[in-house]
Amino acid sequence: MLELITAIIKPHKLDDVKEALLANGVEGMTVTEVRGFGRQRGKTENFRGSEYKIDLIPKMKIEIVVAAETADHLIAVIVEAARTGKIGDGKVWKMAIDGLTRVRTGEMGSEAI
Amino acid sequence: MLELITAIIKPHKLDDVKEALLANGVEGMTVTEVRGFGRQRGKTENFRGSEYKIDLIPKMKIEIVVAAETADHLIAVIVEAARTGKIGDGKVWKMAIDGLTRVRTGEMGSEAI
Amino acid sequence: MLELITAIIKPHKLDDVKEALLANGVEGMTVTEVRGFGRQRGKTENFRGSEYKIDLIPKMKIEIVVAAETADHLIAVIVEAARTGKIGDGKVWKMAIDGLTRVRTGEMGSEAI
Amino acid sequence: MDGMTLKSRLGDKDRQRFFVTFLGGKLIGIVVAFAAILGPGQLILGKAVHAVAPNAEIPIQDVINGQNTAWVLLAAFLVFFMQAGFMMLEAGFARTREVVNVLQECIVDTCLCALLFWAFGFAFMFGFGNGFIGHEFFFLNGAQATYTYHGATDTGVAFMAFFLFQFAFADTCSTITSGAMVGRTAFKGDLIYSVAVSGFIYPIIGHWVWGPGGWLQTVRNGVWIHDFAGSSVVHTMGGFIALAGAIVLGPRLGRKFKRDGGGLPPGHDLTIAAIGGVILWFGWYGFNPGSTLSSFDAAGIGRVATNTTLAAAAGGLAAMLWVYPRVKKWDMGITINGFLGGLVAITAPCYYVNATAAVIIGLVAGVVVVLGIDLIEHMRIDDPIGAVAVHGFAGIWGTWSVGLFSNGKFGVPKGLLWGGDAKQLWSQVWGNAVVAVASFGAAYAVMKVVMMMKLLRVSEDGELEGMDIHEHGSPAYHPEAAYTGKGM
């Protein structure tokens, strides 16, 4: 069984999370630049002398496909590495996936991770 | 139970959808710039005097993790706010998620939304 | 039943994969620029006379919502079109989705694909 | 030496750095190397093409004309280069979806302006005629060797060099306008109003102040408006035409103003905007020092260049510091607008004031720009670039400042603050007001008509899709071009 873990984290925490995951046996990941808000509810910037509110703050989205049994541990690893304790630290969720294939070899299932 | 709603919408509808969701109690979302096509099947641009077809048109992808019971209502809210009635309005789908954690506090499940 | 297929491929394979999918009846897709690593484990670039390692290499993420019964065939189509046989070719996975709505018309389920 | 051919002289190495001699007794002749001035048609010859007659004379006037013409041309080139600056500033301050539109407008306005100024704009502005309009030199016909203000004052500048310099000024005025109309002006509408601005409004009103016999030079008993390089003629006028355009167009869709809980959308690329601003500053060194029309006026060009610099510097700092308490940040956008305001303001007085005055004028201009932007925002006018505040309002201040700060040594009476009387100040205020009102009025009428023809504002769908794709068929950026043969 495989799970897809999705984590939304602060951009400057990317290196830390990546290293923590590598240290915990993760062998691949996919990263996307996203923007979002949650409790943090945006912040104030200024342009040409006026302030304005931006709702959507830059974040990084990390996606990793992992064996189901390691998922909760890895989520804990991510949470620990990504935490600053300040608002805007992000979310992590997981979902079941029905099948995985490695393009290069055509291997399937957990072989393909 | 939690669901992940994914919506692909026209970029200039982002503000409307965001406001509609906020008005309906959504407290967080993640937005990604994407490109895509569906029935719209691309369109024509021109460069240096010649036309060419582009297949993939800019869209915004919105992802929200919500309580399962509100998902269908929120999908309706998104559809209403994003609709222009013209081709290219986009899609919305939902998927079950198995667990959610707030990075800052470590809260889990619907607490973490 | 609907499935969401997610494929991470090499950027320059996008055109090939797109055409293969179109040829196999796929009528819509969403594409995102992402970065990632797997077995490929990054590569070396240089800047101002020094080499440095980059872990995360540009990839394209393709997402398609399809009828469950066509999913495995389409995954095979993607894998074939995206394969170069070299490291870094990417991954494809699928997940069940619980509902799909077309924004323009409000159609639901496989009607909405 | 007399009687020697040029060729033999130049072939003789010992004489390569020869000095004309004036040895006692009668000077029979001064032999001049005419080669350089005989045009390059001959330069590609493989043989000697001419010899200088003995007893040729020194063309002092040629030295002067050549030097002045070179100076004015180089200045014209710098002013032309301001187009790149405006394009970058305007594009950088615009949103991503309207960038091609901004760029293309500036390019096409330049093209249009060149042809219009050649056909009749220059004739209206610098041809002799009456106080209201000139009507000489259509299509540059009837041009003399140098431009002479209808015989009043020989500039020593070759006619077509003078034309080019003035074209570059006209072009600036028209580009300023587009800045306030970014993001919702249909391209056809842009073409139409640009013809009106470059071909008629700018040259005709400009004639009043700068043309030979313009009426604003003759009113008020000889104490007329002095606008050295165009705080009124170019900037106030550009700013008020821009204002008319922005008012007639209305704001961009979805633009919420400060008092309605919104604010100016941020520019999409501040790197490009900042470089554009610095290019404008650079180009201003053509604008102001070039307006002496002469590099013989060595003290004058030095003074103008230094004053220009000091006012810009003061304007940038003043604007930045003025908004700091408000936003608690070092706002780059306002710093750029601030130094541009300083440059606009010093444009009229740069020749007439000393360095201290230049600093003061710049400081005030920086604040004027900030307050002006606030005012325009408060009036719910959508000016994406700040053209009205930077060019319109700082232009007013700059024109007035001549009457306040002129040091009395360079052709304008002492300013009020240096102990002079108020006559000059009133002439500045009056002249500037005429320019502002006339240009606003004329532009408002033009814009209204084009708006009523449904050509000025793009359709709602087009605006939401973005001007770039809707009007020009292409976004500014195609990052996906990295990966695929064509656009993704």
Added chain:
Amino acid sequence: MDGMTLKSRLGDKDRQRFFVTFLGGKLIGIVVAFAAILGPGQLILGKAVHAVAPNAEIPIQDVINGQNTAWVLLAAFLVFFMQAGFMMLEAGFARTREVVNVLQECIVDTCLCALLFWAFGFAFMFGFGNGFIGHEFFFLNGAQATYTYHGATDTGVAFMAFFLFQFAFADTCSTITSGAMVGRTAFKGDLIYSVAVSGFIYPIIGHWVWGPGGWLQTVRNGVWIHDFAGSSVVHTMGGFIALAGAIVLGPRLGRKFKRDGGGLPPGHDLTIAAIGGVILWFGWYGFNPGSTLSSFDAAGIGRVATNTTLAAAAGGLAAMLWVYPRVKKWDMGITINGFLGGLVAITAPCYYVNATAAVIIGLVAGVVVVLGIDLIEHMRIDDPIGAVAVHGFAGIWGTWSVGLFSNGKFGVPKGLLWGGDAKQLWSQVWGNAVVAVASFGAAYAVMKVVMMMKLLRVSEDGELEGMDIHEHGSPAYHPEAAYTGKGM
């Protein structure tokens, strides 16, 4: 003359080009402040370093040399600055993955060209020798104070200033080439063919037209090709070398042509491209007016500068309007190519024609560029920047236009359309054809050889990965550098 007022003097047309006379009487002495010309080695001294001998003489030649040299140097700087314009235009029109390659090629070609032109390029082109090639001034040895076309005509321009101006021209020619070869040329191949182009092809063929004693100046009984600033020498040549390169290389992988249902991939950054285009226009003010080699020719530099402007403006508008009916959009890319075509075309005739002709030449050039791009696309040649159409084809048109539009007043007989005979036209056609054929042929041979050495075209893998990473080890953009210490 004494006693006349300035006004009367200047109003008197017969005297407009008056020469100062020193008639009769003894002239005892004119003391000149030599300080400025004694070099700055002394300027940092804290004490007086020299005294001027009594009875020093006026170095009129120095005034002329100084002024001409300054003019030519400033023009050379502007032409050099065109490199920035080319880099931006080419990079902006390229796809994201080949941007560093485009930029680096332009930089390195400039470096190479400077060293080659110093070592032998200048010697081949501007040294005296025979009709085919020059062989003086290797490594700038044997240079005189000013460049004199082997004693034929003293330019009054300091030798090394003349060198720099000509280097900047050579550099332009080599940069044009790279534009058509974007996206698949291996960097080693680029180095090799650039040596051939900058070091041999350009200077040798250039010698025929511009060098002292070049054979194209002597054929046809004295009615030889007139190419004022290089429509043939720089642009036709650059364009046809580019054509040879593009043909030998073949198209980029995956490039589908219009008739195969594809089209040109859009540029990745039109902001950069547009600014680059405007910088090129700006730099052209060095290219054309600088080619007078003299600012004493005040009317000449004014005329050249204005003609240059009008042709550019007309070219931009013509190209935009020509494609409008086809794409129903105001295409910015073609507008840029159009005004560049106007600039290329006016480069040969800018000195010899009047303003009306300049406008016509520009209009035609704008259309030539559009049709040329279509033709190249139809021939399935992949020219990402449009170098062949803009430089090659508009260069041909511009060279011909001298024979059609010369007004007969500036050293070239009246053109066919102004009532002259066809002799000059045929010389233009003939001379231009020689340049085009010779440069295409030589370049084709060079490119073929480099191709056969497997050095011209990058490997398939390298091309798919992108030139930037494959050849230069770095993409142009690292947006992720926002977030992480290193590349992500």
Added chain:
Amino acid sequence: MDGMTLKSRLGDKDRQRFFVTFLGGKLIGIVVAFAAILGPGQLILGKAVHAVAPNAEIPIQDVINGQNTAWVLLAAFLVFFMQAGFMMLEAGFARTREVVNVLQECIVDTCLCALLFWAFGFAFMFGFGNGFIGHEFFFLNGAQATYTYHGATDTGVAFMAFFLFQFAFADTCSTITSGAMVGRTAFKGDLIYSVAVSGFIYPIIGHWVWGPGGWLQTVRNGVWIHDFAGSSVVHTMGGFIALAGAIVLGPRLGRKFKRDGGGLPPGHDLTIAAIGGVILWFGWYGFNPGSTLSSFDAAGIGRVATNTTLAAAAGGLAAMLWVYPRVKKWDMGITINGFLGGLVAITAPCYYVNATAAVIIGLVAGVVVVLGIDLIEHMRIDDPIGAVAVHGFAGIWGTWSVGLFSNGKFGVPKGLLWGGDAKQLWSQVWGNAVVAVASFGAAYAVMKVVMMMKLLRVSEDGELEGMDIHEHGSPAYHPEAAYTGKGM
């Protein structure tokens, strides 16, 4: 007047604007068109404004002053334009989150520098005083018509034009500093140290070398340091101030050095960086040739411009080829740093050496830059732009090279490698060392104090968030502005 020395003539204030007289014999008349020099106050008149008296004399000095002033002003404009180049280079080499900071620092430093140089910087540097510091010309008071090095040598350059040129140099020095301090310097700290650098360190140390009576010109029995355009004064100084800043600040958070398995984070936009580099090269044509202060020195300005070009070209190639074996790629960043190193190095010797020497100096400079960058990296100093290697180290090499390569013809004794003795070389080494040590020491002290005041380095949170948002309230890029009314 005959028989007077230049010195006495120029020292005599009453004669500063002297007209050449034609005493003895009858002067029949030389009528000069004064119009052009009477200032443009009159240009807008619709009537004749003045008549020239009969027997007016030729203002030869005016010809010289006009020409020199125009030359120096145009050069000053080019040097000013280098700000755009520096901004682009530094911004392009920076990471995305610190781009606005880099840009805003350059803008504000320019503004500050203008006001400081006007208030006292120029007075310290170019005012007469003692060997250590000048104290004339505060706020430009007491200025004469032209700048004369306290009567030693009349530059023939209008005072305020000379001021502007020197301001542009001062500005360059201060901008270099910011390059090595990118990404972690608090803006308040930047303001404070910039005041110290532009207002005190640069002008005072500069006075020693270039000011009237500076002490480094008098030591060592008349064989003093010759630094034509500032390899020491501007570049070594800028580089060593930068070094002090980078050391005191420490590296950016998370910056791992090569020997620790890391490396320099790549620049976020190499297109912008490359164009910035080329703009710097372009601006250098103001920097070096302008430093003759005279366009009458035609051979001089030609030589300087060509040497500048050759050294840049050689530097770029040398750096690229030097790193090729190491990275097996054609590295663009190092090519840019390399040609900049060539430019820095040739800045001191450009007037004194021949072309061959220029090429050698450039080649060595290219290698010096690469080794310098390696050294700084090895020392775990974080210099994001390479300012220390490019300006500091290549500046040292350039200063030394005068003593090695001077050809002995232009005011400096023959260099060691051309058969001269080592005296000049030791003066160069000594003078340069004084500049380097003094500027490093002074800057280190200033930086340390500002650091201790907790104003120099931004907070950790601010640095992680990025300088742009933390200090300036806005990122450089708002791509989302494509889609929404405001920032997303």
